Amino acid sequence: MEESYAFEDFEAGRSFPLATRIVTAAEIVEFASEFDPQPMHLTEQAGKESILGGLSASGWHTASLFMRMMFDGWLSRSSSEGSPGIDVMEWKKPVLAGDTLSGRSIVLETRLLRTRPGIGLIRFRHEVENQRGELVMRGENPIMMRLRTPQGAKL
Amino acid sequence: MEESYAFEDFEAGRSFPLATRIVTAAEIVEFASEFDPQPMHLTEQAGKESILGGLSASGWHTASLFMRMMFDGWLSRSSSEGSPGIDVMEWKKPVLAGDTLSGRSIVLETRLLRTRPGIGLIRFRHEVENQRGELVMRGENPIMMRLRTPQGAKL
DSSP states (O other): OOOOBOGGGOOTTOEEEOOOEEOOHHHHHHHHHHHOOOGGGTOHHHHHHSTTOSSBOOHHHHHHHHHHHHHHHTGGGBOBOOOSEESEEEEOSOOBTTOEEEEEEEEEEEEEOSSSTTEEEEEEEEEEEOTTSOEEEEEEEEEEEEOSSGGGOOO | OOOOBOGGGOOTTOEEEOOOEEOOHHHHHHHHHHHOOOGGGTOHHHHHHSTTOSSBOOHHHHHHHHHHHHHHHTGGGBOBOOOSEESEEEEOSOOBTTOEEEEEEEEEEEEEOSSSTTEEEEEEEEEEEOTTSOEEEEEEEEEEEEOSSGGGOOO
């Protein structure tokens, strides 16, 4: 059986790998057609003419791909209760058709929630990089997580 | 001909409406299946059993829908050169199947970029609300915008 993660497992400094993901031209165009139809996300030609240098994923697509990579990497096996938002998200380099993305979620800090007994908040730094090890996206966000043993919790 | 917006048009305090958008159950499930397959985004039953209260859109779906609402509302007619990231994004209320979303982008501040002549940075607050006028998502992000008359710019 695979390990499953509860609040108590998220110690500051611990790192959880994201699943690896190849990004195809077809899915870049499909996502952009639906959510972000700017030219550089729709054709190789327009991408080459832009500062991005080629057909490149919408930043919102990269963020959504990151969510799936996190789900497959570790979140699906955790006691996550969702997230209130994103503290910061930076698109550092273009994600180009054919890129292979990987990365990690690193625990920054954890605290119990006074308002929600049995649930704690984990603040993560997330890093997504390409096949050359270049950071393409970096972000920080808090995720709510159930405790394994709520009765033992000390606020 | 529709108005088109350049850096000079984005004065602090000015508000630009987002396009209105109905969110269907089918698209909530489709997006979640691809990017965020947590149970509350996949079935009405699991949504009802979660703190979200019904089949609800992934926060990343709401963010992507916001991008399209911004594109259709005003961004497609602007001199946008893209964005370096998101300063903050808060998911305030669940987006449920059948909701109608609308909102606005409000200019917080503008500045010219010393490193990129002819381009300025506009910092926006974005607000997305549902048909009851409840704020469902709020965020801040900077967008790069070409000047209409670069030669007249004063740093």
